[in-house]
Amino acid sequence: MIPSKFIGILSLLIILTVSYGCTNNPPGSGGGGGEFSYDHQQNPGLSANDLLSDESFSELIVEIDYMPGYAPNTRALDSLRAFLEQRLNKTSVTILAPTQIPSGDQNSYSANDVREIESQRRNNFSEEGILATYLLITDGYYTQQNVLGIAYYNTSNAFFGPAYDDASTGFGSLTRYQVEAISFRHEFGHLLGLVNVPGSGTDMQTDHQDEQNGSHCDNESCLMYYAMQRSDLIEQLFNDETIPVLDANCIADIQANGGK
Incomplete structure (x- = not known):
């Protein structure tokens, strides 16, 4: 079974389905004004095959913007890159140097x-051969205050700094590295179409969806497991920095859609 320290943290992660599946590209989304065009405003999961396989894109880049006070943890970014290199069929995965952007001056x-x-x-x-993704870290909560991160477009995730603070402070809390590493990996898992995201092509090879909790795995030991109890996080004392991994069913799903 998954260590109890992960139950609360995974309960804070969410995939957000949007209604922008047919929207036009924003200015510049065609890769510098050339003929190549890619829609970055589709629902989460709809670029799963492009992310997982090397059929259309052999390289991946991750752009990161963060608001003041919430620069991403370096070890967590290393963990994310290792996760992507392990599961994506790409010749290179590049996480660009994070860029600080101005505060949005919002509580949520x-x-x-x-x-x-x-x-x-x-x-x-x-652009041709290179798939770009985007990661934003804000200085305010999500509208649901206990949510750590959301997948909101097919190549985009957002994370909420004060929720990181809540999860990584106090007696028995996870380290900041753990909080960020788990949430970064989990939300990218949704971009990969896990678990059973409609239209993603990352179909379940074996039924393992926790239908009561949406696009999440029913295995308590899996990175994509979902649980609602925050108290399990707060009340425990931990002595290691283990990060949960994808279980065999999730790995089989992404391998069937071009991943490793």
Whole structure:
């Protein structure tokens, strides 16, 4: 079974389905104004095969913007890169140097808020052979205060700094490295179509969806497991920094859609 320290943290992660499946590209999304065009405003999961396989894109880049006080943990970014290199069929995975952007001066940010920030701040878009993704860290909570991160577009995730603070402070809490590493990996898992995201092509090879909790795995030991109890996080004392991994069923799903 998964260590109890992970139950609360995974309960804070969410995949957000949006209604932008047919929207036009923002300016510059065609890769520098050339003929190549890629829609970065589709539902989460709809670029799963492009992320997982090398059929259309052999390289991946991850752009990161963060608001003051919430620069991402370096070890957590190393953990994310290792995860992506392990599971994606790419010749290279590059996490660009994080860029600080101005505060949004908000206590909380909605999904529409983070979409608007991306439209103003994102600089890297997919081009021939190179798939670009975007990661935003805000200085306010999500509208649901206990949520750590959301997948809100097919190549975009947002994370909420004060929720990181809550999860990584106090008696028995996880380390900041653990909180960020788990949430970064988990939300990218949703971009990969886990678990059973409609239209992603990452179909279940064996039924393992926790239907009561949406696009999450029913295995308590899996990175994609979902649980609601925050108290299990707060009340425990931990002595290691283990990060949960994908279970065999999740790995089989992404391998069937072009991953490793």
